[in-house]
Amino acid sequence: MDTLQPAGARPDAFVLTGSFLVVCRAPLYLSELARRGLKVLLVTPSVWREEALRARQDPGHPASAIDDLAFVDGDVTLENSYLPGVVSAVRRWRDAYTVVGAYAVGETQVEPTGVVTDALGLPTPGLRATRACRSKYLQRWYLPEFSPRSLTVPGGERDTADLSAVRYPAVVKPAGRHSSSGVETVGTAGELRQRLGAYPAHETVLVEEKVIGQEYSVESLVQHGRILFASATRKDTTDSHARTFVELSHTVPSDRPEHDRALLDANARMLEQLGFRDGIAHAEWRVDATDRPVLMEVAARTPGDGLCVLYELATGAPLEPEIMRIALGEPASYPAPARVARQVYLEHGAGVLRDVTVDGFDVTPAWVGEGGLWPRIAPGAPQDAPALRAVLVHRDRGTVLGELRSSEDRALSFFIDAPTVAELDALEARVRGAVTLHLTPVPPPVPDTVTHVLVGYSPVMLGKLDGRLPAGSVLVLEEPAVIAARGIAGLADEHPSVAALLPAPSQDERNPERIGSTVPRPPRVRAVVPVVEYGVVVAAALAEEWGLPGAGPKAARVLRDKGLLREALAGSGVDQPAWALVAGPEEVAAFRDAHGGEAVLKPAGRQASLGVQLLGPGDDVTAAWRHTTTADEPTLRAQYPGTARYLVEQRLYGPEVSVEAVVHDGVVGFTNITAKSVLDSRYPVETGHAVPAPLDAATADALRDALTGLAAAVGFGSGVLHSEWILVGDDRRPHLVECAGRLPGGGITVLIDLAHDTDILRDLLCVLEGRGPVGPLPVRRGAAVRFLTAEPGRVESVTGAEEARAAEGVHELHLTVAPGAVVRATTSSWERAGFAVATGPDVSAAVRRAEHAVSLVSVRTDPQGQQ
Numbered sequence: 001m002d003t004l005q006p007a008g009a010r011p012d013a014f015v016l017t018g019s020f021l022v023v024c025r026a027p028l029y030l031s032e033l034a035r036r037g038l039k040v041l042l043v044t045p046s047v048w049r050e051e052a053l054r055a056r057q058d059p060g061h062p063a064s065a066i067d068d069l070a071f072v073d074g075d076v077t078l079e080n081s082y083l084p085g086v087v088s089a090v091r092r093w094r095d096a097y098t099v100v101g102a103y104a105v106g107e108t109q110v111e112p113t114g115v116v117t118d119a120l121g122l123p124t125p126g127l128r129a130t131r132a133c134r135s136k137y138l139q140r141w142y143l144p145e146f147s148p149r150s151l152t153v154p155g156g157e158r159d160t161a162d163l164s165a166v167r168y169p170a171v172v173k174p175a176g177r178h179s180s181s182g183v184e185t186v187g188t189a190g191e192l193r194q195r196l197g198a199y200p201a202h203e204t205v206l207v208e209e210k211v212i213g214q215e216y217s218v219e220s221l222v223q224h225g226r227i228l229f230a231s232a233t234r235k236d237t238t239d240s241h242a243r244t245f246v247e248l249s250h251t252v253p254s255d256r257p258e259h260d261r262a263l264l265d266a267n268a269r270m271l272e273q274l275g276f277r278d279g280i281a282h283a284e285w286r287v288d289a290t291d292r293p294v295l296m297e298v299a300a301r302t303p304g305d306g307l308c309v310l311y312e313l314a315t316g317a318p319l320e321p322e323i324m325r326i327a328l329g330e331p332a333s334y335p336a337p338a339r340v341a342r343q344v345y346l347e348h349g350a351g352v353l354r355d356v357t358v359d360g361f362d363v364t365p366a367w368v369g370e371g372g373l374w375p376r377i378a379p380g381a382p383q384d385a386p387a388l389r390a391v392l393v394h395r396d397r398g399t400v401l402g403e404l405r406s407s408e409d410r411a412l413s414f415f416i417d418a419p420t421v422a423e424l425d426a427l428e429a430r431v432r433g434a435v436t437l438h439l440t441p442v443p444p445p446v447p448d449t450v451t452h453v454l455v456g457y458s459p460v461m462l463g464k465l466d467g468r469l470p471a472g473s474v475l476v477l478e479e480p481a482v483i484a485a486r487g488i489a490g491l492a493d494e495h496p497s498v499a500a501l502l503p504a505p506s507q508d509e510r511n512p513e514r515i516g517s518t519v520p521r522p523p524r525v526r527a528v529v530p531v532v533e534y535g536v537v538v539a540a541a542l543a544e545e546w547g548l549p550g551a552g553p554k555a556a557r558v559l560r561d562k563g564l565l566r567e568a569l570a571g572s573g574v575d576q577p578a579w580a581l582v583a584g585p586e587e588v589a590a591f592r593d594a595h596g597g598e599a600v601l602k603p604a605g606r607q608a609s610l611g612v613q614l615l616g617p618g619d620d621v622t623a624a625w626r627h628t629t630t631a632d633e634p635t636l637r638a639q640y641p642g643t644a645r646y647l648v649e650q651r652l653y654g655p656e657v658s659v660e661a662v663v664h665d666g667v668v669g670f671t672n673i674t675a676k677s678v679l680d681s682r683y684p685v686e687t688g689h690a691v692p693a694p695l696d697a698a699t700a701d702a703l704r705d706a707l708t709g710l711a712a713a714v715g716f717g718s719g720v721l722h723s724e725w726i727l728v729g730d731d732r733r734p735h736l737v738e739c740a741g742r743l744p745g746g747g748i749t750v751l752i753d754l755a756h757d758t759d760i761l762r763d764l765l766c767v768l769e770g771r772g773p774v775g776p777l778p779v780r781r782g783a784a785v786r787f788l789t790a791e792p793g794r795v796e797s798v799t800g801a802e803e804a805r806a807a808e809g810v811h812e813l814h815l816t817v818a819p820g821a822v823v824r825a826t827t828s829s830w831e832r833a834g835f836a837v838a839t840g841p842d843v844s845a846a847v848r849r850a851e852h853a854v855s856l857v858s859v860r861t862d863p864q865g866q867q
Helices: 020-024 027-035 046-056 083-096 110-120 127-133 136-142 189-196 257-274 307-315 320-328 421-434 459-466 480-486 512-518 533-546 553-559 562-569 585-594 621-630 697-714 748-756 760-768 801-806 843-855
Strands: 012-017 039-045 068-072 098-104 150-153 170-174 184-186 205-209 214-223 226-237 247-252 279-287 293-299 340-345 351-358 387-393 412-418 435-440 452-455 474-478 498-503 527-530 579-582 599-603 613-615 646-649 656-664 667-678 686-691 719-728 733-740 782-788 793-799 810-815 834-840 858-862
Touching: 012 027, 012 083, 012 110, 020 027, 020 039, 020 046, 027 039, 027 320, 039 046, 039 083, 046 068, 046 562, 068 083, 083 098, 083 110, 098 110, 098 320, 110 127, 127 136, 127 257, 127 279, 127 293, 136 150, 136 205, 136 293, 170 189, 184 189, 189 205, 214 257, 214 307, 214 320, 226 257, 226 307, 247 307, 257 279, 257 293, 279 320, 307 340, 307 412, 340 421, 351 387, 387 421, 412 421, 412 435, 421 435, 452 459, 452 533, 459 474, 459 760, 474 480, 480 498, 512 533, 527 533, 527 760, 533 553, 553 562, 553 697, 562 579, 562 646, 562 697, 562 733, 579 585, 585 599, 585 621, 585 646, 599 621, 613 621, 656 697, 656 748, 656 760, 667 697, 667 748, 686 748, 686 843, 697 719, 697 733, 719 760, 748 760, 748 782, 748 810, 748 834, 782 843, 801 810, 801 843, 810 843, 834 843
Parallel strands: 012 039, 012 098, 039 068, 452 474, 452 527, 474 498
Antiparallel strands: 150 205, 170 184, 170 205, 214 226, 214 279, 226 247, 247 340, 279 293, 340 412, 351 435, 387 412, 579 646, 599 613, 599 646, 656 667, 656 719, 667 686, 686 782, 719 733, 782 834, 793 858, 810 834
């Protein structure tokens, strides 16, 4: 039941609806509303939940202007599926705000927004317009004068529909999708039947005559039923040489003015018949052989691709502020174009995208990917020389490119403008010759011998799998940049278990779902294994895609971001330090001052203590911020923009431990507790681990209970959890430091295997293959690792290694430095010089033996030789 507050007590607010990405790529909507002092409310599909909540915390992101979010579920192939969620969200907001306007930025929520604006008496295109603009078959019903001959085929009538009157070539198109998705030409009745059978069973499909002729769109600003501005855009599409209808270029205003009068007249009459009142209309037309405009489709929202950019380049003024004025009932206007602007999408062959270069122009390609924000593309003056304004790469490095079947398959576009059409055409020819997409051949098909897919490269894991799995049973997925940096292209020749190394977006945490279109599913695959920290999210997404056990995409994303983990555990009963996300040194200093002059600064998504610092009252926060934000692992991590976040936390004191657990279908089984030693410096790098941690039974039970609560709170499915804790106070209460959803590093897996007489990699494969849980195991002996550090400088000599290997109880000695190497100050795990692993009858003996082995090794450095 609604219980409305008095209107005066509610702040004025504006509702935006649509894809979170589309809204943020048009930040003028947000800034226009914020400038008026309006609360910005966004309804967006629930797939954007985590991205949206994270982006709102970033002051530099457009989403920081959003005051409240509502997440709704729906499917573009199902009519009205978003409507209940949108109405429910705005109904809740109506009690807290005075809603003064609403606008659908994206296609899928045009109709629900029309219902909202109609109910609230707000400026709107109108119920008929918003309903018809979301359904191509309703456009044919309401607008027969402008439509091609067509046949509507509901989902349940595919097999019985009378197709005898269809003329070929014909066009088949889903009635409710956008971005040319699913639209194809068919040439025969057999092709038509086959194509109809490929759509989801519930989806309504249009079959219509193919109109041969130039394609255009007309963009119209309409207020109070009167057209304030209308202009034609000429389009090129793939249908001139393919069966698809993917748009390849837009020219604003149209460079074929001979059709303008007929187009604008037909467009005005079409809008009148729809009763279009307030908003922007984007209608697509073809002019047939008789010069008659024929309507392809019409939308009641902002045009897609880069059309808003083109209008600003052509007129010098952005469209978005005028759209907001119309939606708010304010007087609006828009100038006529003074230049000609064009966006060109380059076609490409099949291959793996490696790079894009531009020769002869002072323009650097912007890698915006599928989920990134576009850069600001500013207009010039009317008589400026022809200009290449931007080159945008719409796919990420490592993406497998192929045939253009929909707008989402395009990889690159550029924006140009000029005073005249002739100058624009000449510039386009020059830019086409200057821009190169660098592709490498698509990797060969995955061998059908593959049973295990590893997300990320680990020589240690592969060494173990070589002795455990049959030859050719492992497929390794790794980022192209990491393959090149680590020189592992010949991996299959070095490891018998490896069938192939496949370049893939294995670290794309913003768009992990695209791995499914990059990697074909091996027919015999049994498990997807997260190998490295940066591959955890993609591994979970791939396992989910293939119906195999895994962490689960939601849990994986939470475990990869320490800020999200802190949020997920709030109220769960798992103790944590006080914390905050920070965007600069001033916020770090304020937090430190509020917490006794001490704090911990850390990246939200790094590993190996990289960038982690302990700050005291006198420490230089600006220098600390610079160190943390520039710390990186360039040979291990691909560069995906917009993923860096940073936390500052309360500093806790007490013994440090980690808890490793094998989890099967959400149930914690085998657990191990490891004692940790850390460097006594501002960089808390681990100097040793020991198993089992010497704890009393109550503390061990409390740690296991806390780990179980953590797994439940994040919804972890199957795999291994490696969680780190500080035991605080006299009662040594566990407080969570962080948690990873993969096997631990730092030699801990070796210690677990030695101490428990187990094989934790085998246990991990057991749960990831769905073969059941792994229960508790007794401790058989003590095991410890101690890390070797050295003074910064160039290594002159390394001695004592053989004596260390021969020492009592030493299981393994490994050195990472040799004469001539440069040793840096130890600020992360990567600067350690080696380690020794030892066992003993108990953990104390194992620690003594490991420390003795390390003491026998001497690394002599020259401090003057660091450069």
